[in-house]
Amino acid sequence: MCGRSPRPCLLLWMVAAGISAALCEVKTAGSLTVEAGSAASLSCNISLATGEVVHQVRWLNRHKVPLLTYEPPARISHSQAHVQLTSSPRNASSITIRRVRPDDGGCYRCVFDVYPSGSQEGSTCISVTGKVHLEGNRTAVSGKPVSLSCWYSLPERVSQVLWTKTSEQGDSTTVASYSKRGHHTPEPFRDRVRLSPTLGDSRLTVLSVRTEDEACxxxxxxxxxxxxxxxxxxxxxYVLPQPQLTHAVSSPGVTEANCTAQSRPPAEITWEVGDENRTLGVPVSSAYEHGDGTTTVTSTLLFQSGLLGDMAVKCVVRHPGLEKPLILMLDSDVRPAVIVLLSVCGVAAVLLLCLCVCLCKCFICTQGLLSKRKQTVNDVRQSLREKPKCQHEREQEDGTFISCRRLFPFPDLWSRLIPIRGRGRVQRIRGSASLLAPVVAAKF
Known part of the structure; x- marks a missing residue:
């Protein structure tokens, strides 16, 4: 039939090609928004007519540069380093861009080379955006500094950074801002906060935290x-607790102990008693809220007074801002009195010892020393009264005699007299300016 008239055959071929093209439709996701630095998955599906076969699949970027080319099922002939083939069934294809960069934005085409109908393609567009990263919720202690930090993944696109505060009631207030023109801090926060002079990475620091700074x-x-x-x-x-522990005798044989702690949030107070059978009931707690947001918690415990003499009563305070609980111990009143008494006795003993040493030096020990000195002086005087003993005498040509060397019973106190010439002369004893030793020269 086609041999006699080619026009009907041509018409039949055109109808068949149109039907095949209509059946070979490529479907894609359309558009995607991807954060810079994350992975992006692109996929497309094709509807094939009976007898059609996909010979090759190509993925092209916005510049028509091939990213990945393969023959089904997975014979890869070309692939860029950051692109991976994730799925390749008969009538579909899927790739993953591992780490999307800011310049990866645009439309990507997936091209199916189909036999015998030809190439069929679809496109998926990617919009690359940045993301705000924040450290998360923070906890600070009243009076201490605290910092809040955030950064944008595409810092080159930032023109201004702004920090706002939203209270528990929902009121929003501007805390500080920074742009290329400089800083701006409203009056209520001007002397209390600092904002880093950066756009992509911002840090807000509260110098001294107050309870009213608690907000989002x-x-x-x-x-x-x-x-x-x-x-x-x-x-x-947080306002950390500073607990106080007091006790008093409420009735004969009964002691009342009170443990009090003011903090934010309220502290938890418990008791540790060695013998719970000697307590009079369970502890009673009360709470009082202050205008500054803190709460005072008071726990009262009644116990037998004799318990203090046997063991210690402990008040344990727990708070989220404390690394470990605070423990206050309630001891017996007798122990401090004994310690004070021993301390007083020790001081008195030291003072008495010092007094004895002073008396000895001033009177007793000095009297013995004076007695020894007096005896020595008497011995010296007695030796001076004795007749001198001469070792030798020698007559001179002029009829005089050389004086003799006088011997004393105390050689360590007196030096030997130096021989002199003359009659009736007196020579000062060497080594003593107060005593005189007479030396008599006699002539026969």
Whole structure:
């Protein structure tokens, strides 16, 4: 039939090709929004007519540069390093871009080379945006500094960073902002907060935290072309407890102990008693809220007074801001009295010992020393009264005699007299300026 008239055959072929093209439709996801630095998955499906076969699949970027080429089922002939083939059934294809970069935005084409109908293709467009990263919720102690940090994954797109505070009632207040023109901090926060002079990475520091600083803080990045991107973190403020423990005798044989702690949030108070059978009932707790947001918790315990003499009563205070519980011990009143008494006795003994040493030096020990000195002086005087003993005498040519060397009973106190010439002369004893030793020269 086609041999006699080619026109009907041509018409039949065109109808068949149109039907085949209509059946070979490629479906894609259309568009995707992907954060910079994350992975992106692209996929497309094709509807094949009977007898059609896919010979090759190609993926092209916006510049028509091939990213990946393969022959089904998975014979890869070309692939870029950051692109991976994840799925390749007969009538579908899926790839993954491992780490999307800012310049990876645009439309990607998947091309199916089908026999005998020809090439069929579809496209998926990717929009690359940045994301705000925040450290998360923070907890600070009243009076201490605290910092909140956030950063944007595409810092080159940021034109301004803004921090706002949202209270528990829902009121929003601007805390600080920074742009290329400089800082801006409203008056209520001007002397209390510091904002880093950076756009992509921002740090807000509260110098001294107060209870009214407890709120949720939002970090906003004004970017182009991504628009405004923000994230929120909440700040909790703790006031650490400083517990006090007191006790008093409420009735004969009964002692009342009170443990009090003011903090934010309220502290938990428990008791540790060695013998619970000697307590009079369970502890009674009460709480009082203050205007500054703190709460005073008081726990009262009644026990037999004799318990203090046997063991210690402990008040245990727990708080989320403490690494370990605070323990206050209630001891017996007798033990401090004994310690004070021993201390007084020790001081008195030391003072008495010092007094004895002073008396000995001033009177007793000095009297013995004076007696010894007096005896020595008497012995010296007695030796001076004795007749001198001469070792030798020698007559001179002029009829005089050389004086003799006088011997004394105390050689360590007196030096020997130096021989002199003359009659009736007196020579000072060497080594003593107060005593004189007469030396008599006699002539026969």
């Amino acid at each position: 803080y939002t970090c906003q990045f004004h970017t182009y072309p991504d628009g405004t991107r923000s994230s929120t973190a909440c700040l909790s403020v």
